[in-house]
Every structure is written in C-alpha cells, then in structure tokens.
Amino acid sequence: MTAADSPLGHDFYCSEILRQTDELRSHLTGADLSVTVPTCPDWTLRELAVHVSGAHRWVAEIVRSKATSAPERLALDSKGPDGDEPDALDAWLAQGAELCADALRDAGPDQAAWTWAGEATAGFWARRMTHETVVHRADAAFTVGAEYRLAPEVAVDTIDEWLEIVSFIQAAELAPQAAELRGPGRSIHLHATDVPDAEWLIELGEKGLSWRRGHEKATVALRGPLTDVMNVFYRRLPADSPKVEVLGDAGLLDFWLQRASFG
Secondary structure, three states: OOOOOOOOOOOHHHHHHHHHHHHHHHHOOOOOOOOEEEEEEEHHHHHHHHHHHHHHHHHHHHHHHHHOOOOOHHHHHHHHOOOOOOHHHHHHHHHHHHHHHHHHHHOOOOOOOOOOOOOOHHHHHHHHHHHHHHHHHHHOOOOOOOOOOOOOHHHHHHHHHHHHHHHHHHOOOOOOHHHHHOOOOOOOEEEEEEOOOOOOEEEEEOOEEEEEOOOOOOOEEEEEEEHHHHHHHHOOOOOOOOOOOOEHHHHHHHHHHHOOOOO
16 A cells, blocks of 8 residues: 555645644643653653654655655754744744645645655655654653544554555565564464454565455464554554553564564
C-alpha cells in the first residue's frame, strides 16, 4: 500500500499532522522541558519538540521546492526557536506543523518530491509526518504522565506504514540489521483485542519479509488494545508490559523489535 492507496486520504493526513501537533503541544503545556524522555533517552522534552517541528519544516521545504535529492536540514531545525521560553517553543511547534500541512495541501498527493523510500511523492510525506508526530506524541505523553489516546484508524495505519517501511528497507538493503529478519518458519501475529479486524501476520521468510492482515497462528502473538500493541511495535511500551500479552516465542518478538528499529 502506498500513501495514495491508504483509505485515510491525503487531506486526512494533512489535518492529522495539525491535530497530532496540537495534542503534543498540550502534553508540553506546563511541563518541565528539561526532563529526559524515557523512550528517547538522548533527548529532553524540548529536544523532542525541536526534532518534531524540525522534521515538519524540513518536509515543508522538500515539498515546496520540489526537491529531487536530499536537502540539507535547515539550520533552524537543529536548535529550535530563539530563547528557551515555553511559549516560544509552543508557537514554533504550531508554525512548523502549519508550514508542513500547507505545503502538502498545496502540492497534492501526487506531486513528485524526494524521499528516502521508493514512493517519491508528497503523499508519502503526508503519511510519514502524520505517524512521525503520532509516535513522538506518545513519547511526550509518557514522559509527562498524560493519557495517550489514538483513533483506531490512525493506529492501524501507523502499524501498516511501519511494516511497509521495514519491508522496503530490507528489500533495498538500507540497514544491515534488516537483513537478519530472514529465515524459515518464523512468524509474528499482532492482535488488537478492542478493534475488529485489526490483526496482522508478519512472516520472516528466507526470501524476505512479508505481511498481511488476518487472524492466523504464528510463532509468537502480541495481543492487547490496539494503541498498546502499536506502542510495543514502535518500542514505546515494553513487550512485558501488563497492558499486553505475549503468547509463544517471546524471544522472536524481541528479535523483531531490536532489528526492525532504524534511526
């Protein structure tokens, strides 16, 4: 599935970038921005916010300029707004999301744009920035102890997209650890217990990774509420969390989580 094939649609993604950023901003309101983010221990909350808005601004420039090769990050991306005042960071986050969403809307999903993936369109970036914001909002929510809610259709698409990314990276040989996700007779079943039909079978075959939706037996199964399954899948929640259940070969799930993480 490409971004153009997603049932959510380009306009949805553009709006969701803004909505998820607003939720992220709400998590940061009144928080100590100097605290370390447990799920991204190299960053403080402020650095997490700078990363998210920097990505939004970078993608806005890629799409606006119709870049055909990887552009350098804008200097502003790495340091954020002038000054350390929370209000300045909040305004900067809002502005970055607006720049990104506006550029993507103006471009439309089919406009050509450089990406690091096989789908070189603005539509790819709309979907990617949606889920980039979704996952880093989880980082912020967990850091400040805020409730983290996600619409089922967004959580499902977040898992779909990551499976597509891992498949592409393995096939294109872009990361050595992805090559290790091969071998006969191993499979992973993701099973959301609170959303009908939110199930996946991931097969780690000798010829490469394959996946499909469905309820099938596997070497290991990860079961739980959809958002919690998604957070384990993105390594935002440990696999031994009481929020989820692991049935079968837990070592295989750990193996996947270690090697299907890129950055």
